Amino acid sequence: MNGDINMTAKRGYTLIEILIVITLFSIILLIALPNMGFYRLILEKQEIAEFKKDLLYARNMAIVENESYIVYFFKHNNSYSIKTSETNLTIKSKTFGNGLKLDNIDIVGSFIFNPSGAAGNSNTIYINTSRDKVYEVRLSPVTSRVEIVLE
Numbered sequence: 001m002n003g004d005i006n007m008t009a010k011r012g013y014t015l016i017e018i019l020i021v022i023t024l025f026s027i028i029l030l031i032a033l034p035n036m037g038f039y040r041l042i043l044e045k046q047e048i049a050e051f052k053k054d055l056l057y058a059r060n061m062a063i064v065e066n067e068s069y070i071v072y073f074f075k076h077n078n079s080y081s082i083k084t085s086e087t088n089l090t091i092k093s094k095t096f097g098n099g100l101k102l103d104n105i106d107i108v109g110s111f112i113f114n115p116s117g118a119a120g121n122s123n124t125i126y127i128n129t130s131r132d133k134v135y136e137v138r139l140s141p142v143t144s145r146v147e148i149v150l151e
Contacts, residue, residue, distance in 0.1 A: 040130070043098040048127070048135060048148060051080075054092060055111065055139075055146045058082045061091070062113040069113045073125060075105040085112075099130025111139050119144040 058069040068085035078101055081093040096102065103126040112120030122141035126134050138147045 044129060047098050047100060052146055052148050054082060059113045059117055059144055062115055063117040066115045068115060071111040073102055073105045073109060075102050078102055101128045103128050113144060117144055118142060
């Protein structure tokens with residue numbers, strides 16, 4: 001041996017480096033978590049917008065197809081479905097998610113659109129949110145205008 005020491009050094013992370021990285025990730029997550037409520041609000045608004053489009057679709061299809069379209073509401077599984085009156089064919093079924101819950105469906109049950117596009121029944125339903133807010137969905141009697149208002 002000539003006095004040279006041939007050492008192969010293995011490089012790795014020290015415990016301190018790993019703890020610092022974990023701490024930084026924790027701080028970033030603590031900053032980002034309160035903003036998740038904003039994300040839920042966006043999803044909720046998208047679902048309400050889709051619901052309104054479905055109601056308008058049922059009204060327009062009643063005019064085009066010259067037959068009544070009915071939007072049924074089901075509280076037990078928090079959903080609605082669009083059907084034709086003559087063939088009872090289901091056009092669409094949708095379950096509410098993102099914290100939305102149907103309310104007072106025992107009283108209302110359905111929205112009916114006649115072949116002329118007019119509402120066969122004028123009703124109001126309520127959709128509760130996870131933020132303790134309530135959407136009021138109104139169907140006007142003659143014009144069959146669909147209004148959705150956040151109370």
